[in-house]
Amino acid sequence: MATYLLRRLIGAVLVMLAVSTLVFFMIRLVPGDPIAAMLADAGDAATREAMIRRLGLDQPLIIQFFKWFAGILHGDFGASIYGSNQPVSDILLTALPKTLSLAFLSFIIAIVIAVPAGIISATRKNTAADTSVSLFAFLGLSMPDFWLAILLIIIFAANLQWLPAIGYQPLSAGFWEWLSHLILPAIAIGTGFSAIIARMIRSSMLEVLQADYMRTAASKGLTQRVILIRHALPNALIPVITVIGIAFALLISGAVVVENVFSIKGLGRVLIQGIQNRDYPVVQGAVLLVSAFFVLSNLVVDLLYAVIDPRIRYS
Incomplete structure (x- = not known):
């Protein structure tokens, strides 16, 4: 297991090195000039040249890259070149809890809906329950999350006035304040993902239930509950x-879209604003952070493979 984990960690580090290199050079291929975005029509040529030198944009790209990369190794993502020259790490740390809270709650909603729905659909194939789950999955995949978000705001915020329509409150303000501001966007995002996961569970469960060892388990007199939980699932x-x-x-x-609908300045919204402003350090830091979550998710998935099926760690 230790060797398996070490291989995966080495692969994750190599992926992050590749991502950091690509994001640095590719952001500079985006049309537009960050200095022009900052100064607009307010600066002359001398001011422009001074700004370029202050930001280090007059240096060769390879020098800029190594300086930025060296800063990352020390936990320094640089400073925003647009606005108040705020450290990128502060911007990301302000936005990250909002995105993580929304993602976590959306994930819980998706799992709570998808797992029972997928199992019921698989074990009651071609029944009314299976048809209902399939219809839910079809609607969940078809509805854009921003449309569902607007619909939820109209019903629960504007008409019933049960929940706030916009904004975010940290958990320190109270659990209900935190939950009440996130429940609507979480439902809007989690519904679509629950449909995807439910369909995957149904398909995978149907394949497993038709295997020979499942019939063997049934012939031994095991209950349906034991067969489903201990063998099929x-x-x-x-x-x-x-x-x-x-x-x-x-x-x-x-x-990103749902965060904008509910006026939640999370990581996705910060990334979009950074791209619009040609704010290289913010975009680089945000993309690198998002990439780290993808790499971490894949690493956790790889480790869960080995836990569920010990044969994988040796292959």
């Missing part, structure tokens, strides 16, 4: 865990 989890791991990583980076 663990063997069906391998492809499901892959989807769940990818889904959680996507929740970290893919909630």
